[in-house]
Amino acid sequence: MVKTRFAPSPTGYLHIGGARTALFNYIYAKHYAGKFILRIEDTDYERSLKKYEEDIIKSLEWLGLVSDEPASYQSSRLDIYKEYCQKLLDEGKAYNCYCSVELLEEDKNKLVAESKKPMYSGRCRNLPPDKQNNALPHVVRFKTHREDGHLTKFKDLTRDQFVSVNNNEIDDFVIMRTDGIPTYNFAVVIDDALMGITHIIRGDDHLSNTPKQVLLYEALGFKPPEFAHVSMILGNDGKRLSKRHGATAVMQYKNDGFLPEALINYLVRLGWSHGNDEILSIADMIKYFDLKHISKSAAVFNKEKLLWLNAHYIKQKTAKELVDMINDIDIDNKKDKKIAYSENTSILIDALKPRVKTLIEIKEKMGFYLNDGNIIYDKNLLSEIDKFKLNEFDNSEHGEKLSKFKLNEHDNSDNNSGYAVKHNDIQDNSFNSLNNAIFFLNTLINFIENLNLDSQSFNGAGYINYIKESFNEFFLKNKWSLKEKAMIIRIALTGEKISPGIYEVIFALGKKRTLQRIYNFIEFLKTNYNQ
RNA sequence: GGCCCCAUAGUCUAGCGGUCAGGACGUUGCCCUCUCAAGGCAGUAACACGGGUUCAAAUCCCGUUGGGGCUACCA
Numbered sequence: 354m355v356k357t358r359f360a361p362s363p364t365g366y367l368h369i370g371g372a373r374t375a376l377f378n379y380i381y382a383k384h385y386a387g388k389f390i391l392r393i394e395d396t397d398y399e400r401s402l403k404k405y406e407e408d409i410i411k412s413l414e415w416l417g418l419v420s421d422e423p424a425s426y427q428s429s430r431l432d433i434y435k436e437y438c439q440k441l442l443d444e445g446k447a448y449n450c451y452c453s454v455e456l457l458e459e460d461k462n463k464l465v466a467e468s469k470k471p472m473y474s475g476r477c478r479n480l481p482p483d484k485q486n487n488a489l490p491h492v493v494r495f496k497t498h499r500e501d502g503h504l505t506k507f508k509d510l511t512r513d514q515f516v517s518v519n520n521n522e523i524d525d526f527v528i529m530r531t532d533g534i535p536t537y538n539f540a541v542v543i544d545d546a547l548m549g550i551t552h553i554i555r556g557d558d559h560l561s562n563t564p565k566q567v568l569l570y571e572a573l574g575f576k577p578p579e580f581a582h583v584s585m586i587l588g589n590d591g592k593r594l595s596k597r598h599g600a601t602a603v604m605q606y607k608n609d610g611f612l613p614e615a616l617i618n619y620l621v622r623l624g625w626s627h628g629n630d631e632i633l634s635i636a637d638m639i640k641y642f643d644l645k646h647i648s649k650s651a652a653v654f655n656k657e658k659l660l661w662l663n664a665h666y667i668k669q670k671t672a673k674e675l676v677d678m679i680n681d682i683d684i685d686n687k688k689d690k691k692i693a694y695s696e697n698t699s700i701l702i703d704a705l706k707p708r709v710k711t712l713i714e715i716k717e718k719m720g721f722y723l724n725d726g727n728i729i730y731d732k733n734l735l736s737e738i739d740k741f742k743l744n745e746f747d748n749s750e751h752g753e754k755l756s757k758f759k760l761n762e763h764d765n766s767d768n769n770s771g772y773a774v775k776h777n778d779i780q781d782n783s784f785n786s787l788n789n790a791i792f793f794l795n796t797l798i799n800f801i802e803n804l805n806l807d808s809q810s811f812n813g814a815g816y817i818n819y820i821k822e823s824f825n826e827f828f829l830k831n832k833w834s835l836k837e838k839a840m841i842i843r844i845a846l847t848g849e850k851i852s853p854g855i856y857e858v859i860f861a862l863g864k865k866r867t868l869q870r871i872y873n874f875i876e877f878l879k880t881n882y883n884q
Numbered sequence: 885g886g887c888c889c890c891a892u893a894g895u896c897u898a899g900c901g902g903u904c905a906g907g908a909c910g911u912u913g914c915c916c917u918c919u920c921a922a923g924g925c926a927g928u929a930a931c932a933c934g935g936g937u938u939c940a941a942a943u944c945c946c947g948u949u950g951g952g953g954c955u956a957c958c959a
Contacts, residue, residue: 362959397958454957470886471955492957512889522887522955530957537959561888561954584890585952593952619896622908626897629907648890648897651952655895658909668922707922718920737919839918851920 355387356551359418360541362394363406366602369654370556370586370594371409372416373620376638377554377583377647379418380621383639387551391420392544395428396534412603416613417635425548427540434535437543437573438493438528446572447528449491450477472524493529495539497568505564510552510581511647518564526565538565546575554644557582581644583624584651594654608682610711612670615663623652632665660710667709672702679712692716692723700813701861704853721847722861728848728870730877737840737850787882790841793833794875797842798868800827806864813860820856845874 357378361371382389391413395401410424441447450473452460461471478496499520506517528539535543545553560582570577588598600606606616618633625648627633627641667675676694692698701722702715709715721728804823811819828835842855846867852858859867 360959364959394959400958450957457957465885468885509889516888518888524955527957532957534957536957541959556953557889558953559959562959564888582889587952589895591951623896629898631896631908646898650890652897653895655909658896661909664922705921708920835918837918843919849919853920855918 354551355382355385356390356549357382357387357554358390358392358545358548358550359413359420360392360394360544360555361409362397362400363402363409364397364400365405366604367409367412368594368601369603369606369616369620370601372412372418372603372616373586373623374555374583375413375418376416376617376620377625377642378552380635380638380642381552381554381644382421384642388421389418390422390548391424392548393424393426393428394537394540395426396537396540398428398534401428408602408604415607416603416617425544427535427544430540430544431534433547434529434540434543435533438535438539441495441528441572442493444572445496447493447495448478448480448525449485449487450494450525450527451480451485451489451491452476470522473526475525478525490531492527492531494525495528495565495569495572497523497525499523505567507563507567507577507580509560510579510644511583512649513645516560516563518561520568523564523568528569538562539569542566542569542573542575545578546570546573550578552579552581552644554581554583557584581647583647584649586623587651587653589653591653598654610679610682610713610715611659611663612666612678612712615659615666618666619659619662623654624648632662664707664710667712667715668706670706672699672706675702675706675712675715679716682712690723692719696813697861697863698722700817700857701853704857708853718852721849721852721858727873730844730848730874730881732881734844734848734850735878735882737844787878790878790882791875793838793841794845794871794878796831797827798871801859801864801868801871804864806860806867816860817856820859824856845871 359371359375359378361367361375367375379389381387391410393406393409395406413419438447442449452474457473460474464471473494477494497520501520503520504517505520505523506515508515526538527536529535544550563580563582567577586594588594590598592598594601600609603616607613614634617635617638621633621638621642622631625642626646627637630637630641633641670678673694676692676698680691698719701719705715705718709718716723800823804820806816806820824835827833828838839855840850843852843858844850846852846855846858846862862870
């Protein structure tokens with residue numbers, strides 16, 4: 354049975370490189386109906402932190418990459434490593450080294466000065482038993498056989514070829530530290546062997562470690578697993594991805610409004626391909642994944658494509674699902690109120706879906722709806738209204754009506770005291786614009802008041818259709834066009850020049866808030882237009 | 885420095901001796917359109933360089949250049 358593992362060290366948040374490695378291991382195991390396990394490699398006591406461990410587990414859970422066995426921790430397996438270390442010692446395949454760090458440093462500097470490869474001198478390699486004392490501080494080193502210039506090789510499945518290295522290049526590396534904690538190369542080998550890991554899929558930063566591990570497998574009498582090394586993920590500058598490239602932690606993507614499906618899909622394509630397929634569900638990945646099509650070269654992380662995928666998956670979700678996900682983000686941020694799911698929000702979110710790339714954007718673009726109070730209109734928006742040629746009212750058949758139109762009679766607001774129109778201003782264009790705008794808005798108010806907006810007789814889509822048909826009639830009757838008037842309605846209702854369609858906006862807002870906003874906007878126009 | 889790995893458009897990639905070098909993101913133009921999107925159509929752009937092998941090389945070999953990794957009592 355195929356068994357894979359993801360073995361992060363809790364010395365940092367789970368980043369997207371690690372997430373991709375986990376994903377590859379997961380889908381590879383599932384492809385063969387095998388097992389995927391999580392092992393926390395926490396042998397670096399200095400840098401390992403509980404919060405990182407929790408972050409890794411939470412992140413994997415969010416991505417849906419769940420371990421088939423309870424996670425194991427190297428810190429609780431110390432006795433096992435000790436036992437195998439003793440075995441190597443007893444068999445003469447490893448030896449105690451009493452050299453101090455300072456001495457080692459000195460040796461190294463000397464070799465570097467002579468521009469030689471800095472390797473351990475072998476000072477303690479053949480110490481006679483009477484020169485050894487376990488009570489003294491010491492490490493355990495692996496005794497690498499390199500006398501005969503032997504090659505150590507292993508097959509890499511992503512390259513489909515053998516990688517070999519001369520044993521002369523392999524140092525007598527430390528397998529057990531002074532404090533009795535195993536080093537990485539030693540612990541992984543024992544764990545992978547004992548846990549029955551059949552395939553090791555990991556970053557190619559481990560390519561150079563693999564020969565050492567192969568040597569350990571042989572010395573320990575274990576059968577080496579299959580190896581497959583995946584290339585690194587680079588930032589925009591072509592350098593290995595790190596914090597300075599911006600968001601690298603998986604949970605950051607959640608909080609930035611990405612869907613796990615999108616991240617997973619992006620990641621799987623970053624370094625693996627199945628022909629020209631771009632959109633892949635986790636089921637597709639499991640079905641098609643193979644090691645042969647993992648790419649060997651490093652990949653640059655490209656947020657644009659991730660955003661495109663995210664937009665794609667957002668469109669697939671129902672409004673309800675989106676609301677739940679958006680609210681879930683806010684739990685983490687502990688700000689803003691929750692979005693209440695209703696027919697109104699549903700229609701609005703469905704209208705927003707094709708317009709956004711992240712969940713955060715949905716909430717931002719719902720701002721006009723979520724805002725219970727009055728909209729603060731931006732004076733700069735008034736120029737947008739001019740663009741839509743309010744002056745051309747006079748060219749319509751409304752000229753006659755307009756001449757009879759008296760602001761005070763039609764003004765529904767209760768604050769008109771500061772505004773007075775003199776008839777001799779009628780030639781002034783700005784006056785006409787304002788007058789026309791207010792006339793139109795008042796007419797619109799009358800129309801909307803008669804809309805049957807609060808009836809229960811439609812479903813959401815039915816409402817939109819009803820509003821649309823009513824508006825068509827309204828425009829037809831008044832010889833106006835939606836194209837001409839849409840912007841002023843939009844701005845009145847949302848305070849923005851960009852929004853979903855105005856019918857959706859009106860439905861979402863409901864009659865009462867719609868009317869209130871138009872009244873407010875009329876007031877705003879009166880006090881701010883052309884001032 | 886030594887060793888190992890890698891190299892198709894701005895980016896992710898298909899390709900596995902004979903293709904008009906395909907797809908996707910981005911970008912540009914057009915259509916659609918109440919704004920913005922979405923959607924549709926069209927365009928743009930690549931085999932790092934130099935030698936071989938071969939009738940034929942993006943594909944195989946060697947070198948150069950460039951990038952990455954390892955060279956820890958980190959993983």
